[in-house]
Amino acid sequence: xxYDREMRExxxxxxxxxxxxxxxxxxxxxxxxxxxxxxxxPVDVDVTAVDPSLADPEHVAEVVAxxxxxxxxxxxxxxxxxxxxxxxxxxxxxxDVSFDIKRxxxxxxxxxxxxGKTTCFNTMTGVYRPTEGQVVFxxxxxxxxxxxxxxxxxxxxxxxxxxxxNEMTALENxxxxxxxxxxxxxxxxxxxTTRHRDEERDxxxxxxxxxxxxxxxxxxTEKAKNxxxxxxxxxxxxxALATEPKLLCLDExxxxxxxxxxxxxxxxxxxxxxxxxxxxxxxxxxxxxxxxTDRIVVLEFGRMIAExxxxxxxxxxxxxxxxxxxxxxxxx
Amino acid sequence: MSTPAAASGKxxxxxxxxxxxxxxEKIAIGDRFRLWWNSLSRPTQWAVGVPFIxxxxxxxxxxxxxxSTVGTDFGGVMAQFGMIALIAIGLNVxxxxxxLLDLGYVGFYAVGAYxxxxxxxxxxxxxxxxxxxxxxxKWAWLAVLPIAVAITAISGLILGxxxxxxxxxxxxxxxxxxxxxxRLLADNxxxxxxxxxxxxxxxxxxLGESDTAMNGVFAAGYSNGGNINNGVWWFWLSLLLIxxxxxxxxxxxxxxxxxxxxxxxxxxxxxxxxxxxxxRFKLWAFVIGAGIGGLSGALYAGQVQFVVPxxxxxxxxxxxxxxxxxxxxxxxxxxxxxxxxxxxxxxxxLGRTEFLWWNINGNAIADYKYLFFGxxxxxxxxxxxxxxxxxxxxxxxxxxxxxxxARGKRTKFxxxxxxxxxxxxxxxxxxxx
Ligand SMILES: Nc1ncnc2c1ncn2[C@@H]1O[C@H](COP(=O)(O)OP(=O)(O)OP(=O)(O)O)[C@@H](O)[C@H]1O
Ligand SMILES: [Mg+2]
Numbered sequence: 076x077x078y079d080r081e082m083r084e085x086x087x088x089x090x091x092x093x094x095x096x097x098x099x100x101x102x103x104x105x106x107x108x109x110x111x112x113x114x115x116x117p118v119d120v121d122v123t124a125v126d127p128s129l130a131d132p133e134h135v136a137e138v139v140a141x142x143x144x145x146x147x148x149x150x151x152x153x154x155x156x157x158x159x160x161x162x163x164x165x166x167x168x169x170x171d172v173s174f175d176i177k178r179x180x181x182x183x184x185x186x187x188x189x190x191g192k193t194t195c196f197n198t199m200t201g202v203y204r205p206t207e208g209q210v211v212f213x214x215x216x217x218x219x220x221x222x223x224x225x226x227x228x229x230x231x232x233x234x235x236x237x238x239x240x241n242e243m244t245a246l247e248n249x250x251x252x253x254x255x256x257x258x259x260x261x262x263x264x265x266x267x268t269t270r271h272r273d274e275e276r277d278x279x280x281x282x283x284x285x286x287x288x289x290x291x292x293x294x295x296t297e298k299a300k301n302x303x304x305x306x307x308x309x310x311x312x313x314x315a316l317a318t319e320p321k322l323l324c325l326d327e328x329x330x331x332x333x334x335x336x337x338x339x340x341x342x343x344x345x346x347x348x349x350x351x352x353x354x355x356x357x358x359x360x361x362x363x364x365x366x367x368t369d370r371i372v373v374l375e376f377g378r379m380i381a382e383x384x385x386x387x388x389x390x391x392x393x394x395x396x397x398x399x400x401x402x403x404x405x406x407x
Numbered sequence: 408m409s410t411p412a413a414a415s416g417k418x419x420x421x422x423x424x425x426x427x428x429x430x431x432e433k434i435a436i437g438d439r440f441r442l443w444w445n446s447l448s449r450p451t452q453w454a455v456g457v458p459f460i461x462x463x464x465x466x467x468x469x470x471x472x473x474x475s476t477v478g479t480d481f482g483g484v485m486a487q488f489g490m491i492a493l494i495a496i497g498l499n500v501x502x503x504x505x506x507l508l509d510l511g512y513v514g515f516y517a518v519g520a521y522x523x524x525x526x527x528x529x530x531x532x533x534x535x536x537x538x539x540x541x542x543x544x545k546w547a548w549l550a551v552l553p554i555a556v557a558i559t560a561i562s563g564l565i566l567g568x569x570x571x572x573x574x575x576x577x578x579x580x581x582x583x584x585x586x587x588x589x590r591l592l593a594d595n596x597x598x599x600x601x602x603x604x605x606x607x608x609x610x611x612x613x614l615g616e617s618d619t620a621m622n623g624v625f626a627a628g629y630s631n632g633g634n635i636n637n638g639v640w641w642f643w644l645s646l647l648l649i650x651x652x653x654x655x656x657x658x659x660x661x662x663x664x665x666x667x668x669x670x671x672x673x674x675x676x677x678x679x680x681x682x683x684x685x686x687r688f689k690l691w692a693f694v695i696g697a698g699i700g701g702l703s704g705a706l707y708a709g710q711v712q713f714v715v716p717x718x719x720x721x722x723x724x725x726x727x728x729x730x731x732x733x734x735x736x737x738x739x740x741x742x743x744x745x746x747x748x749x750x751x752x753x754x755x756x757l758g759r760t761e762f763l764w765w766n767i768n769g770n771a772i773a774d775y776k777y778l779f780f781g782x783x784x785x786x787x788x789x790x791x792x793x794x795x796x797x798x799x800x801x802x803x804x805x806x807x808x809x810x811x812x813a814r815g816k817r818t819k820f821x822x823x824x825x826x827x828x829x830x831x832x833x834x835x836x837x838x839x840x
Contacts, residue, residue: 200680226682240673243666246809247802251670254663255682261691264662265655267804271662275804278663283809296809318682 126280129287136350138284139316153178153353154199154230154322158208161194161377168194170377171208176322181344181354183368183385185361187397190374192357193235196324200232201225213321227255231320233311235327235357241300245291245310248299249282252317285313289343305336309343316347323347324355329363341367365389373397440796449807464646467639476751478758478769482638486710488750489645490703495730495742496652497699502728503736504665504800505692506672507571508579510724511586515697517719518562519704521593521600522555523548524714527610530601536610547610548709552702559701560694567693571686574675586721593716605715609708612644627712641710648706652699653739659695660739661804668692669737669802722777729780733787735794744795749780 128134152175161169168191176182184192197203199210201222210217217225231252240248257274264271286292289309294302299310308328315323325344329337337360344367348354358364364371364385371388373381375397381388388394447455466474467485475481494516501509525531527547535542542550570581593600600606615624623629625644629637659665667688670678679685708714726749734745753776756762759769772779787794801807 202676202680221684222679223682223684226680232680234677238674238677240670240677242673242799243669243802246806247666247669250803251666251678251683252681254666257663259663260687261659261664261695264659264664267658272804274663275661278803279805279809314681 126283129283129292135284135287136346138281139288139350151178152176153213155211156195156199156208157211159195159198159205159210160207161191161198161203162206167377169198169205169374172374172377172379173208174372174379174382176353176355177370178321178353179348179351180369181348181356181367183364183371184355184357184374185359185364185371185388186374189376191377192374193326194377195374196232196326196355196357199324200230223255226318226320229319229321230324231315231318231322232324233308233315233326233328235330237304237307237311239299239307239310239314242298244296244298245286245302245306245313246279246282246295248310248314249285249317250278252285252314253278253281255318281317285317286310288316288346289313290339304331308332308340312343312347316352320352322353322355324357326357327359328356329358329360337363460646460650464643467642468634470634476754476757478756478773479754480636480638482634482636482642484638484751484754486638486641486645487754488747489642489649490706490710491727491730491750492649492743492746493645493652493703493706494700494727495734495746496649496656496739497696497703498727499731499737499739499742500656500659500668500699501692501696502731503738503742504660504672505668505689506675507689507692508575509582509693509696510579510728511582511584511589511721512696512700512727513719513721513724514566514582514586514589515559515563515700516704516707516723516727517586517589517593517716518697519555519559519701520708520714520719521606521704522558522701523551523705523708524606524609525599526551526554528606528714529608530604530606532599542610544610545613548612548705551610552705555705556698556701559704560698562701563694563697564690566697567690571689571693583721583724586719586724590716590719590721593714593719600716603716605713607713609712609714611709611712614640625709637710641706645703645706648702649743652702656695656699656739660800661802661806664688664691665800666802669800672737725777726780729784732784732794733780735796737800738794738796739800741794741796752776752779 123130154176156172156174159169159172160167172191172195184195186192194203198205199212199217201217201220204218212225213229215228217228220228240251243251254274257278259268259271259274262268283292283295286295289312291302291306291309291313294306299307302310308330312323312325312328315325328344329340332340341363344354344356356364356368365388368385371381371383371385372379373388373391373394380393380397381391383391444452467482470481476484494512497515498509498512501507501512525533527536527542528534529537534540536544536547566582566585570578573581594602596602611623612625613623616622620626620629620631624631624635624640625637627637629640660668667678667683667685670681670683671685671689675685707718730745730749731742732745733748734743735741753773756767756769756772760766762769803809
C-alpha cells in the first residue's frame, strides 16, 4: 500500500468544514440568505422533497458507492497498461507505455501539453485501439470489447473538453450514466414492466444522490448547457460515477478553475476515492496533483519518463527538465 | 465563465450567476404552452387532452365555415392529416429524438401500403382475399394491418443493420437511395405490382354495412347524407391509432430507451462511452419508426383502395421531414401540429378565390406549396430553429416528481426567505467537500 488511508481520512475530516466556511467567506457575495433573492426560477430542486433520505450525507455516500469492494482488495493492480504504443500515421503519441493502477489509489498522470495523456485515456476506454501492446483491466484484456462494454466492465471517464448531453437536464445526464447498469429495452419500457419501474426509481435515487455528492443537487432539473462551467465539470464527474465504475478517469477536471474551486475539487476527488473508487487523474496544476495523488506517472512525447510517489516526482530531474526545459546536453 | 461561486459555495453560485439562458427572457408562445401544460396535474392534463381530441374529431363533422376547405372534401383532408401525423410521429423518433437524418422515410410508407395492396388487391398475384386465400374478405384489412407493420419494421431492420454504422451525411444519402429503390421496385416489378398501373380494389375495414351503405362507412363514396363521409371515418380511425402510438412512444421516451436516443442525438461518442449500446438503440429507433410509417401506409392503402408508385415519390419524404422540423423536432405534439400545417394549408387554399380582403388564385398557391414550405423552413431556421412547439420531452418515468419538487421548493422559499436552514443544502455542502 502506497498511502496511508487513516491520514487521508483525517485530512479530509479536518479540512472539509473549514474549507466550506472559507469558501463561503472568500467569495462571499450575498450570504446564504441570498436564496431569498432568487428571481422566479422554476429549476431549483429541493432534493429532500424528492427523497428525504438525501439530507443525510452518509446515506448519500452509501447510495453513490454501494459495494466498497476495495476494502478487501486494496493495493492489488486493477488496470495494467502493457507496452502500449499508439501511432497516428507517423506520429507516435504513446511509445511503449507500461504502468499499473492499483485498487483504491489515486494515480496522477502528468506531462507537458501533447505528451499523450488524453491519448492514454482513449486507449483505455476503447476510443482508440492500441497499435501495439494491450490494456488489461480487472484481469481482462480489453482488446476486442466495444466501448460501451468497456464502460460496463468498470471504466468511466470525463472529457477534457466537456461533453455533456446539452439538451438534457443534469439529472437526465446522470440517469444515462446509471442506465449503464440497467437492462430495460424496448419491450420492457413499452409495457412498463416492474423491472423498468424499479430501474427508473434507481435512476432517480442514485442520480439525485450523485448530484448531491458532487454538490449540484439543486440544479437537477436544469439543462446541462445552462449550468455554469464549474457545475458542468462536476456533472461530468457525477455522470461518470453513475456508471458504477471501478476506475474513474478524470481528464483535467480542474481546467479553468480558480484556487478555491480547485481545493474543493481536490476534496471531492479524495471523497470519491474514499468511497471505494480507484481514480486516474490527469492534471496540469502541480499543487493539486501533489496534494491529492498517491502515485504519479509522468509522460513526455509519448514516453513514460518517471513513475513514483509525489515527493520523488517533485525532485526527479528528468521531470523538472520536461516541464522547465533544459539545454539539450544536460537533459539527454 | 467560471466565477468564484461556480464550483464552491452553491448559494453564491445562484445569486451571482445570471442564468446564461432560459429563465427570464422573452417567452415564445410554444414555450408558454409548455410551461402551462407542465404546470397541470396528470388528471387535469387528461381532462384537457380528451375534450381537445374530441373537439378535433368533431371538426370535420361541424365543418366550421372559414376553417373547412372548399376545393376538396374536408373529411378527406383530415384523414390525410391523420396519416401524415402518424408518419410525423414515426419520423420524429428517428430524426427528432435519435438524430438520424432519414431522407427515405417514404420508402417505409410505401412498403406498408404495398404489403396491404399485394395481399388484398385482386390485381396482385399474391392476393389472399379471393378463392383459396387465407383472408376473409370482411376482415382482410384488419388482418393485414399487423402484417404490414411487421414487414415494414423488418425492412427497417434490414436497411438499418448495414447503414446505421454510417453517420450524418452518409446515412442521409443511403436512406435517400432506399426511398428511391422501393419506388423503382414498385414501378418495375410489373408482374407483381403492375407497375405504373397500380393495384386497385385494396381491402378496407368493412364496418357499419347497411342498406344505405352497402360497403360500410370506410368505403369510398360513403356518406351519411350529412357531413360524415368515409374520410371522416378514416380520420377517426387514424386518431385512435395516433393516441395508441403516442402512448407507446411516450412510454419509450420516458425510459432508458428514450434517454439513450436523446443522448445519441446529443453526442453519440459520449453516449457510447457512458455505456449506451448506441448501435442497438439506433436500430430500435429505425425499426420503430419504420413500423409506424408502415402503419400509416397501410391506412393510406385502405383509404384510397389503390396503390401506385407515383404516390411514393421522394419529394414526399421531404414533406414529412418538413412537418417534423416545422412543428418542433423531438416533440410529439409539435410534429403533429407540423403535419397539420403541411396537409391543411395547401388544401385550404385549393379552390379559394379570396383570402381575407384579397382576391387570390388559391390553386396556384396550393401548387407552389413546396416553395412556400421551403421559405417557411428558412424563416423558421432563422427565427426559431427549434420549431414551433419545442415542448421538451420528459426522459424519466418519474421525472415529473422532480419537477413538482422543484415547484414545491419555491413555495417553501417564499415562506422562509432565509433558506439557510435547508437540510438538503447543508448535506450537499458537507458531502461535496
Ligand atoms: N486522433 C488523433 N490523430 C492524430 N494525432 C493525434 C490524435 N489524437 C492525439 N494526437 C496527437 O497525439 C499527441 C498527444 O496528444 P494528447 O491529446 O494525448 O496530449 P495531452 O497530453 O492530452 O495534451 P494536453 O495537455 O494538451 O491535453 C499530440 O501530438 C496530438 O496532436
Ligand atoms: Mg489532453
